[in-house]
Amino acid sequence: MNIISIIIADDHIIFRKGLRTVLNEIPFVKVIAEASDGKELLNVMKKEAADIILMDIRMPKMDGVEATKKIRLKFPDTFVICLTMHEEISYFNQMIAAGANGFLLKKTNKEQLEKAIVTVYKGGNYYDEEFVIKPKNTPLPKKVHIKLSDREIEILEYICKGFSNAEIAEKLFLSQRTIDGHKTRLFEKTGAKNAPNLVMFALKNNLIKL
Amino acid sequence: MNIISIIIADDHIIFRKGLRTVLNEIPFVKVIAEASDGKELLNVMKKEAADIILMDIRMPKMDGVEATKKIRLKFPDTFVICLTMHEEISYFNQMIAAGANGFLLKKTNKEQLEKAIVTVYKGGNYYDEEFVIKPKNTPLPKKVHIKLSDREIEILEYICKGFSNAEIAEKLFLSQRTIDGHKTRLFEKTGAKNAPNLVMFALKNNLIKL
DNA sequence: TAAGAATTAGGTATTTTTACGCAATGAATA
DNA sequence: TATTCATTGCGTAAAAATACCTAATTCTTA
Numbered sequence: 001m002n003i004i005s006i007i008i009a010d011d012h013i014i015f016r017k018g019l020r021t022v023l024n025e026i027p028f029v030k031v032i033a034e035a036s037d038g039k040e041l042l043n044v045m046k047k048e049a050a051d052i053i054l055m056d057i058r059m060p061k062m063d064g065v066e067a068t069k070k071i072r073l074k075f076p077d078t079f080v081i082c083l084t085m086h087e088e089i090s091y092f093n094q095m096i097a098a099g100a101n102g103f104l105l106k107k108t109n110k111e112q113l114e115k116a117i118v119t120v121y122k123g124g125n126y127y128d129e130e131f132v133i134k135p136k137n138t139p140l141p142k143k144v145h146i147k148l149s150d151r152e153i154e155i156l157e158y159i160c161k162g163f164s165n166a167e168i169a170e171k172l173f174l175s176q177r178t179i180d181g182h183k184t185r186l187f188e189k190t191g192a193k194n195a196p197n198l199v200m201f202a203l204k205n206n207l208i209k210l
Numbered sequence: 211m212n213i214i215s216i217i218i219a220d221d222h223i224i225f226r227k228g229l230r231t232v233l234n235e236i237p238f239v240k241v242i243a244e245a246s247d248g249k250e251l252l253n254v255m256k257k258e259a260a261d262i263i264l265m266d267i268r269m270p271k272m273d274g275v276e277a278t279k280k281i282r283l284k285f286p287d288t289f290v291i292c293l294t295m296h297e298e299i300s301y302f303n304q305m306i307a308a309g310a311n312g313f314l315l316k317k318t319n320k321e322q323l324e325k326a327i328v329t330v331y332k333g334g335n336y337y338d339e340e341f342v343i344k345p346k347n348t349p350l351p352k353k354v355h356i357k358l359s360d361r362e363i364e365i366l367e368y369i370c371k372g373f374s375n376a377e378i379a380e381k382l383f384l385s386q387r388t389i390d391g392h393k394t395r396l397f398e399k400t401g402a403k404n405a406p407n408l409v410m411f412a413l414k415n416n417l418i419k420l
Numbered sequence: 421t422a423a424g425a426a427t428t429a430g431g432t433a434t435t436t437t438t439a440c441g442c443a444a445t446g447a448a449t450a
Numbered sequence: 451t452a453t454t455c456a457t458t459g460c461g462t463a464a465a466a467a468t469a470c471c472t473a474a475t476t477c478t479t480a
Contacts (some may be wrong), residue, residue: 009475012317018228085295093434107222149426160297164466179324185426194436195467196405197372203413204420210413359456374436384460392457395438404466405437 004121007033007048007065009041010083011055015106019054019083022110029117038062042070049165050078051121053101055090057084065098084106087130089183102126148189148207155182156208160199214331217243217258219251219277220266220293225316229264229293232320239327248272251281259333260288265310267301268296275308282309289330293318300411302337302400312336357415358399365392365419370409 006029010016013036020031027049032048035041037059053071068080075179082095092103101120102113105128116126148156158168165183169176181193190207192198200210216239220226223246230241242258245251247269263281267274278290291312292305302313311330314322315338326336358366368378377391379386393405400417402408412418 013319014228014232014316015225016228017231018224018226021227021231022224106224109223151427159406160410162403162410163402166466174427175429177431178427180468181429182427184470187468193372194374194405196369196409198408199406200420201369201374201411203410210420225467361457376436384457387461388457390438391459393437394458397438 002028004029004052004117005032005048005050006030006052006054006117007035007044007050008054009035009064010120011036011037011059012056013057014072022113025110026114026117036060038064038067038070040065042074045071045075045078049075052117053078053080055080055095056081057086057095063095064190068095068098068100081116081120081126092127104128104131120200148186149204152182152186152189153208155179156198156202159183159195160208183196212238214239214327215242215258215260216264216327217245217251217254217260217399219245219248219269219274221246221265222266222337225266232323235320236324236327239359246270248274248277248280251277252284252343255281255285255288259285262327263288263290264293265290266303267292267296275304278308280311291326291330291336293349298411298414299403300401301405307401314338315347358396358412359370362392362396362399363418365389366396366408366412367403369393370418 006023008016008019008031010019014032016036020034023029023031032050033044034045039061041053041055042062053068055064055068059067059149063080064084068082071078071080079102080095080098080100081104082092082100083104083106084091084095085106087105095103102116102125104116104126108116108128112128119126154172155168158171163171165179168174168179172179183198186192186198187194190198190201190205192201203210211301216233218226218229218241220229226244226246230244230348242260243254245254249271249288250329251263251265252272263278269277274292274294278292281288281290289312290305290308290310291314292302292310293310293314293316294301294305295316297315305313312326312335313410314326314336317339318326322338324348329336364382365378369383373381375386375389378384378389382389396402396408397404400408413420415417
């Protein structure tokens with residue numbers, strides 16, 4: 001087998017170093033570069049083509065979804081394997097839609113990494129088993145069609161984090177009454193009875209992420 | 211300065227390797243062991259004492275909070291620095307309450323790590339700046355147990371469903387004050403600030419089902 | 421350009437939550 | 451058996467949330 005060239009794209013330096021160490025133990029792969037965000041990755045790729053990108057999702061400047069889409073357009077011969085700590089199916093769906101050929105969690109090990117790299121290099125797909133079963137057994141039920149505004153989601157996130165109305169108002173430079181009003185509308189839209197119920201409902205219906 | 215001995219406790223092998231690589235670049239520290247969960251860590255410590263434990267929170271078998279408490283009891287000379295990807299204040303509160311002397315996020319770098327290690331080794335505390343302001347508003351809980359009792363889970367589920375304390379009391383044929391007390395204990399255990407935050411935290415940690 | 425959201429906010433009244441301190445009981449367990 | 455833990459509950463007071471009312475902006479879009 002040829003040497004498989006790899007670029008790591010991840011904003012956490014400790015994780016990059018660990019990944020490099022693990023990959024060094026696999027004889028037929030070679031890490032040719034690292035990037036700490038999507039933009040840097042695309043710059044690096046202008047100079048050096050790689051067979052496979054190991055791509056994080058959340059990164060500053062340009063995230064993994066955007067970067068994957070751009071790679072699919074500009075470097076059709078380079079495959080992307082997503083490597084993330086996010087276990088939510090929505091991340092999986094987004095990355096697959098963007099054109100990733102593999103999806104692993106950061107708690108992966110050398111064996112799984114190796115298998116994913118080989119499989120994807122040969123033109124196949126490799127997904128962490130957590131994501132192969134879920135869509136079959138538990139098809140995402142059609143949730144209620146409630147659309148929260150940006151502001152409402154923002155306030156809901158603060159509520160989840162445990163901030164009081166007064167604290168949220170201070171953070172957003174708004175009146176306490178305004179937060180109060182937004183909350184009332186959140187209750188109206190969701191039918192929730194109070195704040196704890198709102199958090200539960202919103203999570204159940206994917207109105208916000210866990 | 212003496213050589214500072216360190217044990218890494220984290221269930222992600224890639225992260226452990228990365229951390230080891232970064233620590234190897236600091237001349238006055240030495241990684242003497244690794245553990246992939248709290249139980250393994252305590253076993254390792256029976257044989258080898260360390261100056262500092264770099265401790266993850268979420269680990270199988272025994273999590274970082276439990277392990278930190280046990281270390282505080284059995285190895286009073288060993289300091290704990292928490293190293294986690296969770297940015298929620300409740301995690302911070304729990305780890306500090308358990309006796310950790312440092313709190314860093316996994317997106318940290320060599321410089322910050324070095325500073326934290328030196329500070330804690332000398333008997334001080336080092337927290338990621340994100341968490342230095344917040345604790346002023348949130349007094350630290352006295353007791354923390356990540357394991358909720360049956361009654362607590364039952365009450366938490368009612369809270370999620372939107373019932374008030376009075377309603378829960380009526381349903382369970384208990385005094386309103388009793389529900390109040392259970393709630394207080396839920397806050398203490400989780401480090402949550404209020405009911406919405408409690409719901410979020412419980413769901414994130416699989417203390418209850420969505 | 422007019423309709424319709426989204427966002428902002430004031431005022432007041434009531435309900436609920438949260439924070440304290442304290443303590444008895446029974447069950448589990450070391 | 452001794453100790454710890456889970457569960458129950460008293461009283462008080464302050465803080466926060468929630469329920470109503472209303473209405474002025476701004477922004478989007480049909």
